[in-house]
Amino acid sequence: MTPLIDGLQYANWSEKIFRQMRAGGVDAVHVTITYHETFRETVLQIEKWNRWFERFPDLIFQGFSADDIRLARETGRTAIFFGSQNPSCIEDDIGLVEVLHRLGLRFMQLTYNNQSLLATGCYEAGDGGLTRMGREVVAEMNRVGMVVDMSHSGERSTLEAIAHSTRPIAITHANPASWHKALRNKSDTVLRALAESGGMLGFSVYPHHLQGGSACTLESFCTMIARTAGQMGIDRIGIGTDLCQDQPDSVVEWMRVGRWTRKIDYGEGSAAAPGFPPMPEWFHDNRDFGRIAGGLKAAGLSDADIAAVMGGNWMRFMADSFGPAKG
Amino acid sequence: MTPLIDGLQYANWSEKIFRQMRAGGVDAVHVTITYHETFRETVLQIEKWNRWFERFPDLIFQGFSADDIRLARETGRTAIFFGSQNPSCIEDDIGLVEVLHRLGLRFMQLTYNNQSLLATGCYEAGDGGLTRMGREVVAEMNRVGMVVDMSHSGERSTLEAIAHSTRPIAITHANPASWHKALRNKSDTVLRALAESGGMLGFSVYPHHLQGGSACTLESFCTMIARTAGQMGIDRIGIGTDLCQDQPDSVVEWMRVGRWTRKIDYGEGSAAAPGFPPMPEWFHDNRDFGRIAGGLKAAGLSDADIAAVMGGNWMRFMADSFGPAKG
Numbered sequence: 001m002t003p004l005i006d007g008l009q010y011a012n013w014s015e016k017i018f019r020q021m022r023a024g025g026v027d028a029v030h031v032t033i034t035y036h037e038t039f040r041e042t043v044l045q046i047e048k049w050n051r052w053f054e055r056f057p058d059l060i061f062q063g064f065s066a067d068d069i070r071l072a073r074e075t076g077r078t079a080i081f082f083g084s085q086n087p088s089c090i091e092d093d094i095g096l097v098e099v100l101h102r103l104g105l106r107f108m109q110l111t112y113n114n115q116s117l118l119a120t121g122c123y124e125a126g127d128g129g130l131t132r133m134g135r136e137v138v139a140e141m142n143r144v145g146m147v148v149d150m151s152h153s154g155e156r157s158t159l160e161a162i163a164h165s166t167r168p169i170a171i172t173h174a175n176p177a178s179w180h181k182a183l184r185n186k187s188d189t190v191l192r193a194l195a196e197s198g199g200m201l202g203f204s205v206y207p208h209h210l211q212g213g214s215a216c217t218l219e220s221f222c223t224m225i226a227r228t229a230g231q232m233g234i235d236r237i238g239i240g241t242d243l244c245q246d247q248p249d250s251v252v253e254w255m256r257v258g259r260w261t262r263k264i265d266y267g268e269g270s271a272a273a274p275g276f277p278p279m280p281e282w283f284h285d286n287r288d289f290g291r292i293a294g295g296l297k298a299a300g301l302s303d304a305d306i307a308a309v310m311g312g313n314w315m316r317f318m319a320d321s322f323g324p325a326k327g
Numbered sequence: 328m329t330p331l332i333d334g335l336q337y338a339n340w341s342e343k344i345f346r347q348m349r350a351g352g353v354d355a356v357h358v359t360i361t362y363h364e365t366f367r368e369t370v371l372q373i374e375k376w377n378r379w380f381e382r383f384p385d386l387i388f389q390g391f392s393a394d395d396i397r398l399a400r401e402t403g404r405t406a407i408f409f410g411s412q413n414p415s416c417i418e419d420d421i422g423l424v425e426v427l428h429r430l431g432l433r434f435m436q437l438t439y440n441n442q443s444l445l446a447t448g449c450y451e452a453g454d455g456g457l458t459r460m461g462r463e464v465v466a467e468m469n470r471v472g473m474v475v476d477m478s479h480s481g482e483r484s485t486l487e488a489i490a491h492s493t494r495p496i497a498i499t500h501a502n503p504a505s506w507h508k509a510l511r512n513k514s515d516t517v518l519r520a521l522a523e524s525g526g527m528l529g530f531s532v533y534p535h536h537l538q539g540g541s542a543c544t545l546e547s548f549c550t551m552i553a554r555t556a557g558q559m560g561i562d563r564i565g566i567g568t569d570l571c572q573d574q575p576d577s578v579v580e581w582m583r584v585g586r587w588t589r590k591i592d593y594g595e596g597s598a599a600a601p602g603f604p605p606m607p608e609w610f611h612d613n614r615d616f617g618r619i620a621g622g623l624k625a626a627g628l629s630d631a632d633i634a635a636v637m638g639g640n641w642m643r644f645m646a647d648s649f650g651p652a653k654g
Binding site: 036088091092094095116118123124125128129132133134136140258261263265 | 363365415418419420421422441442443444447450451452453454455456458459460461463467483585586587588589590592
């Protein structure tokens with residue numbers, strides 16, 4: 001049986017959420033452990049996860065390789081794979097890529113909205129593309145087996161990352177801009193280059209990425225997935241909910257503002273709606289993946305294709321991506 | 328009498344060099360205390376300087392305002408002003424601008440050759456201009472009185488910094504590209520914008536910035552200065568030697584490579600000539616400023632203009648730049 005895998009979550013983790021993962025039959029989740037945190041601050045986040053793994057060994061454990069997804073299925077638990085949404089965790093030090101990979105970091109975004117040392121974020125006015133350090137770090141990520149994630153990057157940087165990376169990259173949580181125009185969603189040009197290079201797109205249910213926002217229907221979402229399957233190929237797509245369950249609004253402010261500005265930046269929100277937006281009525285937590293699978297059935301996908309989208313594709317991609325590059 | 332001021336040095340500091348500053352009658356020097364160092368590592372550099380100030384109180388002291396240049400002249404010492412050649416010292420934290428200004432940092436380059444969080448360096452292939460954080464940090468530097476230095480930045484970033492900054496900026500150590508084409512030298516477009524905004528250019532004697540390199544003649548250098556005075560205005564120019572006296576070649580490797588690459592990057596050098604280049608025969612240390620003044624006389628500058636170039640202009644610029652913005 002094909003596993004159920006979510007390509008991105010950043011919840012306010014708790015026993016309740018871990019139990020919902022089990023209730024929903026979720027076999028593996030790529031969780032964001034760090035945004036703007038330095039290396040040392042990122043290690044503190046890993047320490048927090050170590051305490052959760054210790055407290056809830058019957059529910060979750062840390063995943064290091066795709067084999068751990070099989071182990072998760074066999075033992076009725078959820079494998080948790082670490083990722084970063086900004087390269088702050090490697091600071092200015094390429095040597096930290098290997099160190100963080102050893103600690104379990106399996107995905108790293110080259111940018112989070114703003115310019116980083118590696119590439120340009122999707123909220124910048126200008127995009128100079130992959131930087132000198134960016135090219136070196138992508139090569140190092142390729143070497144050790146850390147996935148380049150361009151979910152929050154600008155167009156030129158994303159295309160250059162796809163071209164420069166010797167291994168397929170991922171956009172773990174975003175939707176096609178042709179369905180819903182947003183700085184965070186991706187152009188057809190990017191989706192084509194991603195698909196042709198063997199990369200993966202994870203569809204997001206974060207309301208700012210949805211057509212109609214929080215009012216988006218399951219039918220609209222699943223019709224878009226079916227259309228994108230036709231465009232990118234059924235093997236190139238998965239789910240990456242961007243579930244930010246139970247987070248207080250102070251967290252979205254940290255995500256947007258970090259330490260880079262003295263003013264408030266509202267990102268995808270606005271002064272009138274600065275917090276997390278309400279979720280669509282058909283997806284609230286880890287127990288709702290069955291609804292998406294049902295929606296895909298209604299949109300005309302075969303059972304095999306639904307299994308591929310709900311986890312089979314991520315499983316194959318992770319098996320190909322998390323180990324060292326083959327010589 | 329007008330003071331003698333050098334707009335940039337990064338020597339392997341020693342009693343010998345401090346005594347040469349006195350022998351050369353140098354009243355103030357902007358010294359680089361940090362490149363790729365984090366905030367904490369930068370503070371370690373400040374601690375080193377505190378020990379030098381303690382050991383050689385008759386030769387040097389830390390300058391905080393332009394009044395300290397007058398004090399230096401009156402007491403026969405050299406005022407040392409701190410600067411950074413990369414924004415690594417503020418890491419990702421805009422609040423560190425005010426903290427470092429309080430510790431005496433008076434200049435900060437927005438980039439050193441590569442992309443930073445703030446702007447693009449002159450060695451990058453693409454230049455996206457001043458970033459979102461860059462705009463915020465320039466405003467904060469303007470507020471507290473820290474000079475924006477674009478010596479190692481790309482063309483677009485430099486022009487955007489000049490336009491965005493509400494106070495004049497500096498290019499403390501570079502020469503016109505029309506005289507010697509090099510990634511580090513500046514176009515006529517940049518020099519015009521810098522001059523029109525009230526900014527300052529410091530002429531470098533670092534061989535890679537000189538026409539003919541180490542073989543550059545004093546006459547060629549001073550003729551270039553006279554021509555640039557005609558182009559930018561006599562008030563907009565000074566000296567910024569980029570003197571790297573007594574540094575081992577391991578230091579230029581740190582400057583170029585930092586922690587961003589696993590390969591060696593030769594910057595302005597090459598695999599055949601990886602180290603510091605030999606200085607031109609007419610400038611070896613702080614006792615040689617008189618030769619430049621003599622060369623300017625031979626190039627036809629008046630005594631008043633020579634005094635302006637050798638320190639008067641930096642004095643005025645520093646008086647206008649090192650305090651908080653006027654309300």
